[in-house]
Amino acid sequence: MRARAKNVVWLVAMMSWLVGACSTDSGVQKIPSLSVSIGLAGQGGNAYSPTKTYSIPAPDKLQGNASFTEVTYYNIGERGMNLVNVYIAEGSNPYVELLWAENDPTGESLYVSGSPVLSCHPNLSSVSDPALLPPARDGSPTCSFPVSMTAASADSNSYGRRKFWLKYTFDIETQEPNTSPVKLVAQIDWKEDSLTQEGVLVIDFDVEACTGNLVAAPSQLDFLAATPTSAEKLEICMINEGCADLEIVSISLQNPSPGEEFSLEDVPPPGTTIEPVSINPLAQECFKVRYLPQDGGKDTNFVVIETNDPKTPIKTVPIQSDSCIESYELTHTDQVDSGLVYMDFSSVTFPDSQDKIIHLLNTGQCPITLNEVAFQNLNDFATKGGPFWVEVRKNGSSIGFYGKPGAPVANKVVLQNQNDALDVLVHFQPIENVEVESTEVILKLKNGGGKAFNESIQIQAGDPVGELALAPPSLGGSSILSQLWFYSEQTEAKMGELTFYNYGLAPVTVTAVTMDNGFGQPPQDFSLVDDGNAVVDGNFVEQSIDGFGLVNLTVKYQSVSNAFKSTAFLYVWTDEYPLGGGEKTPYVVNLTGFAGFQKILPIANAGDPANYQGVTAGTTITLDGSGSQDGDAEIFDTGYQWWLSAKPAGSAAKLNKLGGALETLKTDLPGTYRVNLIVFGQTSDSTALYSAPHSIDIIVQ
Structure with missing residues (x-):
């Protein structure tokens, strides 16, 4: 919560009302001059009219149901003076009290935690006007009056001063409103030809009523x-x-x-x-x-x-x-020549090399900036090079390089106007006896409004390989692990869906899916659901997943054991991680089910499909899960599990991410993309709760 902004009025009075100058044979004697400033604590300003009434602000909930008004008395004359008394007069608002810091004339200690700020009440026997007697406050500390205030220096850079505060405390929930005014009385004296001269200043304050702000x-x-x-x-x-x-x-x-x-x-x-x-x-x-x-x-x-x-x-x-919405086309050599969504260098072997071109065209009215080119999983690419380097070109001229040792590094390139374009030449030359893995070339871009975004194109180099990943994404961000949560009010069945992705180009074969309770025994409460394809008669059927393809699997939870909480593990075995052999462990999915669960679960909302009507292939869609509801758990800022469970055949689109309410999906082919969302959070007693998945179909033209 932010502190309230303080609008401050400073009032300075050159008090010529003090008992007039005393005449002597040598002329007019110089007497003290009293200046007073009034304003909100910690602020200051200019002169005021002595006939004006000033305001004490209403209490501030952010300051403990209190407000603080500074009142500072200055001696700006050439003769010393004493503050004999400063007090709140009888009949003033009972919720206002006077504070001071006895050993701190500047008053800075009010703003220091644990400062010795005291309630200030005068020596009643010295009050000059009985009509202004303050109310008796038994047991309150008394200010050490009189307070000496030295004369101003000859250059007026220093002067005697004493700061006080009017503290107005009021809690509308427990106290009756009271906006009666306040009179603040100051008595001073000074010596004039061995005689004590006296003066009194009364400042009137209104008290603001409590209001909403x-x-x-x-x-x-x-x-x-x-x-x-x-x-x-x-x-x-x-x-x-x-x-x-x-x-x-x-x-x-x-x-x-x-x-x-x-x-x-x-x-x-x-x-x-x-x-x-x-x-x-x-x-x-x-x-x-x-x-x-x-x-x-x-x-x-x-x-x-x-x-x-x-x-x-x-x-x-x-x-x-945003000042501009980017519009552009991104194409590459293999897409134009062969219709591939990826760049294919798989036929290139040492010592040969090959170049391919990425073409970026600004099709809108707003500028697009290429900040950098990078490669996935090649963190030292820009400085150390490797099998890849890139050259950025515009209008046929080289702008510079990334990843080419000894070559000048490319500066940022701006496509300012519609039809401005640039090329990124991707050079691949295998290194002898070094295995090359698939990667992605990433163009780091920025639009005219300053928003950063990336475009990436998958690259296949060396022998094609498959890459299995599981969804929903795990809490740790790993694509190897996943988890499903089930909640039933009694013993009714609940379903959960897993998606197996192949992020590589070569097929991946899922040879088996098994489950146990963690002790080598089949789980009582979890089973696979027949779909006529991946599961038949409760048993998994071997699946070959093509490059960029996916397969879905449905898991059922139904409490047969009558346990409130059941857990199990689902194992995914592949040709790389074979069942019953090899040193590598399988992919693991944690399964957790609750029976007789009474809390209100969060509700996921992946958005309205109507918002995406007319989307064309190549468009990057912003998904919006902000319509999700908390239930008994407050959804975490990063408690949004997004993934795809269907996409057009041949599409390389990816979405398998743990993140926030807004997420992006880059489409590449016409067809239907099924987006899924699970949200999760934590209750006041630290119980984690997960929603059921919500799915929407986005039809891309």
Whole structure:
């Protein structure tokens, strides 16, 4: 929670009201001059009118139901003086008290934790005007009056001063409101020709009533991830930092219109009569703003929040889109010549080499910057080189290299305008007696609004290999392990789906899938579900998964043991990790089931398929799981498991990631992509809860 912004008024009075100058034979004698400053604690400013009444702010919930108003007395004259007494007069607001730091004239100790700041009450016997006697406060410490205030230096760079604070404490939940005013009295004296001269200054303060105080967080929304085919949603929270309830009367867009690209969610539509929403002090209510751009231009608007906050009844929150939405085409040699989604160097052997071209074309109105080119799993590629290096070219001229020892490193390249283009030449030369593994070339890009994003193209070099991965993704981010969670209210059956991916080019054969309870025995409560393909009569049938292909497997949990919690392990055996032989262990999936479970589970929401109508192959889609609901568990910021369980034949699209509510999917072929989402979080008693999966089909043209 942020601290309240402090708007400060400083008041300085050159007090000529002090008993007028005394005449002597030598002329007018110089007397002390008293200056007073008043403002919120820690601030300062200019002169004021002695006839003005000043305000003590309402208590701040963020400062322990209190507010602090500084009052500093300065001697800016050429003769010393004493503060005889400073006190709050009788009849003043009982919730306001006077504080000082006895051994700290500058008052800085108020802002130091554990500082010796004392309640300050005067020596009553020295009060000059009985009508101004302060209320008796038994047992309160007494300030050590009189306080000597030295004369100002000749250059006016130093002067005597003493700082006090008016502390206003009030809790609307336990105390009756009281806004009665405050009189602050200061008595001074000084010596004039051996005679004691006296003066009194009374400053009047009004006390502000407790009200709600609206703070909108964030104070501005910047949409960076939306595209014409994928909406982005951002949240605004209305926080009450006042000391009384805040009423939200209405929330609207300043410039609504048919087909507006900005819209409000969780908010009644314009023209709807609603009861005001009440927000308690330090509580908050949130809503979402949705943005779906219709073109590549910049869009702006304002969210208007109307409240009963007397100081700021109308709060506006600026909202704006990214200045540009990127539009581009990315092609490569093998895609153009052979229709391959990957770049194929598998026929190249030592000592031969081969070059292939990646072509990036800006098809929109907004600039695109190529920041860097890298390779997956080749962390030292840029400096040490290896079997790959790349050259960046624009308009037929070399910009520089990545990964080529001794060659100049490429600078950033900007495609400023529509039809600007660049080429990335990928050079491959095998190293003798060094096995080459498949990798990805990664183009690190940035759009005109400063948003960074990557484009990657898979590369096959050397002998084709298969690469098995499992989904849903594991909590540790490993593609080798996965887990399924099942919850039933009684003993009803629950289903969970696993997806086996082949991320490589060569086929991968899953030879067997087995399960046990961790002690070598078949599990009572878990079984495989027949699908007529991978599972028949409860037994797994060997599956060969082509390059970039996938296979799904359904697991059933039903409590036969009547145990509240059951666990088991599912093992995936392949031609590389054979059942019953070899030194390598299989892929492992943890299975956990609960029977008689009563907590409310989170609900996953992978988004609305209607948001992706008209998507064409090659588009990068932003997936939005922010509509998921917590249940009894608060979903973690990174508690979103995204994966694909169906895609067009031959597609190299990948999605198997543990991350946040927003995720991206790069499409490459026309057809149907099935996106799955599981969300998870933790309850107040630290119980982990997982949702059932939610799936949507995105049809790409």
